Amino acid sequence: MQAQWTCIVLAGQRPGPDMLAQHFGLEHKALVPVCGEPMICHVVRTLHLSPHIGKIIILSQDIEHLRSAVDAAGGAILVESQNSISLSIKAQAETLGFSSPLLVTTADHPLLTVAMIEEFLRHADGDVAVAMVERQTMLKQFPDAQRTWLRFSDGAWSGANLFALMTQKSSFALELWAGAEQDRKKAWRLFLHFGLLLAIRALTRSVGLHQALEKAGKRLGLDARLVSMSDPVAAIDVDKLSDHLLAENILMERETPSGDT
Structure with missing residues (x-):
């Protein structure tokens, strides 16, 4: 298959x-060890x-501290980032000229799998796509999961740290993201950037997230889609010690052949 x-x-x-x-005596979160x-x-x-x-591009303010770890994993292009996440992505997108579509993920997503990437890219469509996990999907496998949930009429959703930017129009979404990064965990505040009515509907949960993203995209003149991930592990990144313990347990289970005790 062609990349x-x-x-x-x-x-x-x-x-x-x-x-x-x-906690691990490190300066950089990306270097926190998970299963060694x-x-x-x-x-x-x-x-x-x-x-x-x-192509794989790593964005960080301190690329030299990451170089040896990145090289050990097969290598990638390391680029010094700006203070703003979205503006750093936008700069790379403009440099590349959208010669290929962009997948964006994070270094604190050690549970990412090839199957997750496959599922997300298979369903990503339009100009911009965002991967999320619905709460019931998470609770079926992890009943005690503590995540940040964005609550809408079609469920409660947690981000899966996978974003697809597929056309030049996605630059508009990155510009908006630059002004809304601080609101990313408050749904109504996030959608306030798209107008008071959509923010009120998000606050009162009278709109589904699928529809809210589509409406928000139309305000920017682009097609924005939600991809609902089937594997709840897609929404588990490592931000705190409890996440770290869970991630190590999941990785160890993956490495244990079925039937072993």
Whole structure:
């Protein structure tokens, strides 16, 4: 299968100290070990295994500290990022000129699998697509899961750290993202950027997330889609110690042949 996608991996640091990195005596969250290997290694190696991915670009404010880990996982292009996540992605998209569609993921997603990438890219359509996991899908496998849920009329949703930018029009979404990054975990505040009515409908849960994204996209003149992921693990990134413990347990289970005790 011919590789068609360029993947951008976000491996930067938000302002202030990262509590998880500090727990492990590290400065960079992307280097926190999961099952004895830096998180970013798991991500980069998985991307190399996907037949859909051609070029891999790592964005970080401190690329030299990540170089050895990235090289150990098969290598990637390391690019110094700006302070804004969205503007950093936009700069790369403009440099590439959308010669290939872009998949965006994060370095704190060590549970990412080739199957997740396959499912997301198979269903990604339009100009922009966002992967999410619905709460019931998560609770069936992880009844005690603690995530940030965006609640809408079609369920409660948690992000899966997978984004597809497929056309030049997606630059409009990145520009909006630059002004709304601080609102990413408050649905009504996020949709306030698309107008008061949509924000009220999000606040009162009188609109589904699928429809809300489509309406928000139309405000920007683009086609925005939600991809509902079937594997709840897609929504498990590693932000805190409880996530870290869960991630290590899941990875160890994957490595244990079925039937073994």
